[in-house]
Amino acid sequence: MSRCCFGAIRITVAAQICAALLVIGIAVSIVLDLLQKNATTTTTSIVIKAVVFVLELICAIFVFVACGKARAAFMLPMLIYSVVSMLLVVALIILLALGLLALKSGQEIVIASIIVYCVSLALIIWFFIIFKRCHKHLNDVENSRKLSQLRS
Secondary structure, eight states: OOTTTTTTTEEEHHHHHHHHHHHHHHHHHHHHHHHHHOOTTTTTHHHHHHHHHHHHHHHHHHHHHHHHEEEGGGHHHHHHHHHHHHHHHHHHHHHHHHHHHHOOOOOHHHHHHHHHHHHHHHHEEEEEHHHHHHHHHHHHHHHHHHHHHHHH
8 A cells, every 4th residue: 555645644545635625615716816915916817716626526536436436447537637737737837937037126026926836846747757657557447456356
């Protein structure tokens, strides 16, 4: 049995926790945007977050199905989603850094945003590693199941 978090929990449980945290995080973000409707909150940003929420929810459901049925293929949507998220956040950090060079004032806000996105990137990478390890573990379980069926 593959373990995670210094051996504290199984990798499948860790993957399920990460999937649930992703969905909860974006749901809270949408609710806060709706409750604190201000000048920076646009309908477009809420719609984009809603689309991201639906995608994360679908991927999270696949993670729970993958762990419940021990099928590695169901982890692929979350792995793909994680890679795309990493690429988008890296692109955003680069764009913010380039924008920072052009700014004369208001640099503190951009620097704070860069720091927030760097922390987000670190979390996305950490979650990706957990999802990848879970995929490998489920793949090993499937292969051992197939091997034992061939022997019997």
